[in-house]
Amino acid sequence: MPVPPVGLRHRESVKIDRALTVPAVSPAFPHFHDMPPVFATAFMVGFVEETCVAALAPHLEPGQRTVGTHVDLSHEAATPIGMTVTCEIELVAVEGRRLRFKVEARDDKDVIGRGHHERFIVDDAKFMARLEAKARG
Structure with missing residues (x-):
């Protein structure tokens, strides 16, 4: 199985709009509705995962994908609507x-988050079969 190279780097950017703020995280979390309209930590984690997935895509075999297994990120500064956040990752x-x-994420003014993220390469068919078996009980 070929593996992605250590040292692989990638970056992605996203402009923050209302849909990426804390009040927009989920209707299942009613206490978030009164929170400030800033880039949500939950969406920052998702953005980190998206950036890693994009970086890995050219290095995976057909039928492989990666799943997130560990997140260790700070969220150090708030990002208002209208700013752009850029996530830079390096496979270490x-x-x-x-x-x-x-991982490092920054907006137009500050580093807003940093840390590490781990992913695991899985065989998609085997992973989905285990997931379906788990759902059946």
């Missing part, structure tokens, strides 16, 4: 199918 370790990324 590959241990078999386990991938560890160094």
Whole structure:
């Protein structure tokens, strides 16, 4: 199985709009509705995952995908609507199918988050079969 190279780097950017703010996270969390309209930590984590997935796509075999297994991120500064957030990742370790990324996110003014994210390469068909078996009980 080919593995992505240590040192792989990638960056993605997203403009923050109301849909990416804390009040928009989910209607299932009613206490978020009165929170400030800033880039949500939940969406920052999702953006980190998206950036890693995009970086890995050219390095995976057909039938492979990656799943997130660990997130260790700070969220150090608030980002208002209208600013752009850029996430930069670097693959710093590959241990078999386990991938560890160094992460930094910044908006137009500040570093807003940093840390590490881990993903695991899975066989999509096997993963989905296990998921379906789990759902059936």
